Amino acid sequence: MKLVVISGTVFGTSEEVAYHAVELLLKAGIEVEYKQQWQLDELVAADPQALLFISSTTGMGEMPPALQLLTVQLEDRLPSWAGRPAGIIALGDSSYGETFCAAGEQLHELCGLLGLVELQEMLRLDASETVTQAQDSEPWVERFAAELTAWESV
């Protein structure tokens, strides 16, 4: 089963988390394809069997640039990915109040639209509480890897 990892970052932390997740997922024996910037056509052509979104929130609760166009295009195109497993890691800062991890919430809605099945609740990494997001994401990523492996063997 090929897992496609999609990230969106402003300052690079989400990419660090993504690279670390890719390392852990590969170690767990999962086939992974990661790009810092996916174009819609190459994403559809990659035919992901599972998806992992990793994104920070910027502006007033907005998606980072790498995801702004892609997510709108995915909403328009709605590729036939229904029933495929997915996960979301959202980076944010709770000092932003109501827009805390808003990009993650939008990705959660997108997963719903696409019919993707989130294997576990979104991980929220709060920059007010941690500066070691990649390390902090490990238990969530390891659980995600285990869920994916179990999914594959059903």
Ligand SMILES: Cc1cc2nc3c(=O)[nH]c(=O)nc-3n(C[C@H](O)[C@H](O)[C@H](O)COP(=O)(O)O)c2cc1C
């Ligand atoms: C200009 C700016 C706006 C931000 N807006 C939000 C926001 O609305 N909600 C939120 O949860 N975090 C917000 N953040 C915090 C970032 O999402 C957080 O610091 C994250 O860890 C950055 O990850 P990155 O390095 O991958 O971009 C904002 C940060 C900056 C600098």
